[in-house]
Amino acid sequence: MEFLGFTLDVATLTNNALSIAAKVALALLIFMIGRWLAKKAVTFAHGIMLRSRLDETVASFLGRLIYGVLLVVVVLAALSKVGVQTTSVVAILGGAAVAIGLSLKDQLSNFAAGIMIVTFRPFVRGDYVQISSYTGTVTEITLVNTHLTTINNHDVIIPNSDITTSAVVNYTALPNRRVDITVGIGYDADIKTAKDVMLNLAISNPKAFTDPAPVIRVTNLGDNSVDLTLNVWTTNDDWWSMQCDLLEQFKYALDDNKIDIPFPQRNVHVKGLDQMINQMYQAQKLLTKKD
Numbered sequence: 001m002e003f004l005g006f007t008l009d010v011a012t013l014t015n016n017a018l019s020i021a022a023k024v025a026l027a028l029l030i031f032m033i034g035r036w037l038a039k040k041a042v043t044f045a046h047g048i049m050l051r052s053r054l055d056e057t058v059a060s061f062l063g064r065l066i067y068g069v070l071l072v073v074v075v076l077a078a079l080s081k082v083g084v085q086t087t088s089v090v091a092i093l094g095g096a097a098v099a100i101g102l103s104l105k106d107q108l109s110n111f112a113a114g115i116m117i118v119t120f121r122p123f124v125r126g127d128y129v130q131i132s133s134y135t136g137t138v139t140e141i142t143l144v145n146t147h148l149t150t151i152n153n154h155d156v157i158i159p160n161s162d163i164t165t166s167a168v169v170n171y172t173a174l175p176n177r178r179v180d181i182t183v184g185i186g187y188d189a190d191i192k193t194a195k196d197v198m199l200n201l202a203i204s205n206p207k208a209f210t211d212p213a214p215v216i217r218v219t220n221l222g223d224n225s226v227d228l229t230l231n232v233w234t235t236n237d238d239w240w241s242m243q244c245d246l247l248e249q250f251k252y253a254l255d256d257n258k259i260d261i262p263f264p265q266r267n268v269h270v271k272g273l274d275q276m277i278n279q280m281y282q283a284q285k286l287l288t289k290k291d
Contacts, residue, residue, distance in 0.1 A: 034074030114143030184225030
């Protein structure tokens with residue numbers, strides 16, 4: 001068959017067209033089935049992550065990441081069936097990944113730290129923690145940063161890479177917490193009476209544990225006071241309120257028992273003060289005589 005001066009073999013064209021059509025159909029079939037399987041795998045993984053009490057935001061992000069990786073694998077498998085050299089495609093993707101990694105190395109560091117946080121779970125949403133110099137309640141954990149809400153309602157955003165390299169104090173990881181209250185009394189006060197007053201108030205507080213029982217000890221002989229420290233256990237939920245209640249009750253009870261809580265005092269000695277006063281007195285006498 002002649003077409004525009006070229007000889008065309010109809011049989012060859014037909015065979016090639018059928019072969020290409022079969023490859024395209026197979027590639028589309030691989031893509032459709034692969035995408036369906038990827039969605040099912042992501043749904044299954046997402047359910048497992050939620051059942052393991054992983055944060056919803058983190059679980060969704062990881063699900064999308066897994067789906068993206070699986071979809072790339074499916075596309076490469078489909079392209080290989082139509083004769084595309086996937087080796088070059090993989091090389092291009094690898095080069096792009098390296099370039100993106102170099103430009104976003106800080107974010108990738110935060111991402112890796114976020115993976116460690118959600119895996120090892122040093123804290124979860126709702127915990128009251130101290131990270132470096134920041135203290136607050138964890139309100140959100142992402143794979144890049146963590147949000148804390150302070151007691152005065154400030155939103156503190158901390159990069160995850162800073163968290164993994166800092167000491168983290170989780171105040172609410174355990175159900176119970178100890179209240180430590182130190183009160184200074186004067187050296188003239190009766191230590192036994194002051195201890196009995198404070199201990200009885202702690203024991204009678206309904207929020208205080210009886211096991212372990214509250215204890216009070218002399219912990220310091222300071223410059224201006226004898227320091228008594230009370231240790232009493234309670235739940236995390238009652239820790240703050242019980243501490244404030246006991247502090248107020250201690251003040252009233254110690255005042256009622258005539259036990260003073262001293263404040264710092266200093267005696268200042270001025271060298272040569274008597275001589276200065278005598279000179280001023282002599283100068284005043286001279287002025288009086290002249291008048």
